[in-house]
Amino acid sequence: MSEKLVFRFDVSGNDFTSAGQASVQVKKNLRQLGFDNEIIRRVSIAMYEGEINMVIHAGGGVAEVHVCEEYIEIILDDHGPGIKDIEKAMQAGYSTASETIRSLGFGAGMGLPNxxxxxxxxxxxxxxGVGTRIVMKINCKGTNE
Amino acid sequence: MKISKMQELLDAKVLCCEENLGKHVYSAFGCDLMSDVLAYVTDQAVLLTGLVNPQVIRTALMMDMVCIVFVRSKEPNEEMINLAKENGIVMMSTNKTLYTTCGLLYSNGLVGTAEVEK
Incomplete structure (x- = not known):
């Protein structure tokens, strides 16, 4: 893989049942590309949590995954309500999710820390009032070996 | 523990991927909160849950889990079964509660995932 690959997904915010589809696809793509299982696992968890967040809090958005030999970068963009206090949102257990979302198994305030x-x-x-952009980078060499 | 052994112990109904009953699971995680599954599951584990929605299966997929047991006689719909089938995840349903399910598997040697530090 000499050039950077880019996968782009429109994440729908209308239908919770489809939430997570993009992450499932990314996991498949990374498997096919032959990435190490531990790297795939970290990317999968990080992206899935982010994708679920976009659906729960922001009414959907766009997810892009940039893949090259050295690193994998996940870029999540939404036009949701934005995060008032990022530091607080990063605390484990802090959540603004509704009871409905909690009853679906999410919204426990574990997403961002995870x-x-x-x-x-x-x-x-x-x-x-404008939106949120999250960029996550997972290094494929060095840090995790 | 072999998945077929779990099926026997729980007297569970197999819902899909019967061909994978010979696979092993090395630990179990019982919970309805998918956020915690994503945070704490570490190895090839079985998910025991009473929550029924497609995210249960996608969560299991993300965590490389090979089997899902629905407790309290819960059963997934066709869309969920198809999603599990596509990915080779064995799904079963037992009429036992989560507590009893965990107890039966634990007392027969299946451990939990690692303890959670604060």
């Missing part, structure tokens, strides 16, 4: 745990770098930029 995304951070599974990536080597994570950057959140967010503006209230």
């Amino acid at each position: 995304m951070k745990k599974n990536s080597d770098e994570m950057k959140i930029t967010s503006e209230v």
Whole structure:
């Protein structure tokens, strides 16, 4: 793989039942490309949590995954309500999710900390009323060996 | 523990991927909160849950889990069964509660995933 590959997905915010489809596809693609299982696992968890968040909180958005030999970068963009207090949102257990979302098995305030745990770098930029952009980078060599 | 052994112990109905009953699971995680599954499951484990929606299967997929047992006689719909089939995940349903299911598997040697540090 000499050139960078880019996978792009429109994540629908209308239908919770389809949430996670993009992550399933990315996992398949990375398997086919022959990435190490541990790398695939970290990318899968980070992206799945992010994708679910986009559906729960932001009414969907766009997910892009950039893949090259050295690293995998996940870029999640939405036009949702934005995050008021990023530091607070990063605390394990803090969540603004509704009871409905909790009854579906999510919204326990574990998503963002888990995304951070599974990536080597994570950057959140967010503006209230405009949207949120999360960039997660997982290094494929060195850090995890 | 072999998946077929779990099926016997729980007197569970196999819903799909019968051909994979010979596979092994090395630990179990019982919960309805998928966020916690994503945070704490570490190895080839079985998911025991009473939650029924497609995210249960996608969560299991993300965590490389090979088997899902629905407790309290819950059963997934066709869409969920197809999703599991595509990915070779064995799904079963037992009439036992989560507590009893965990107890039966644990007392027969299947351990939980690692303990959670604060």
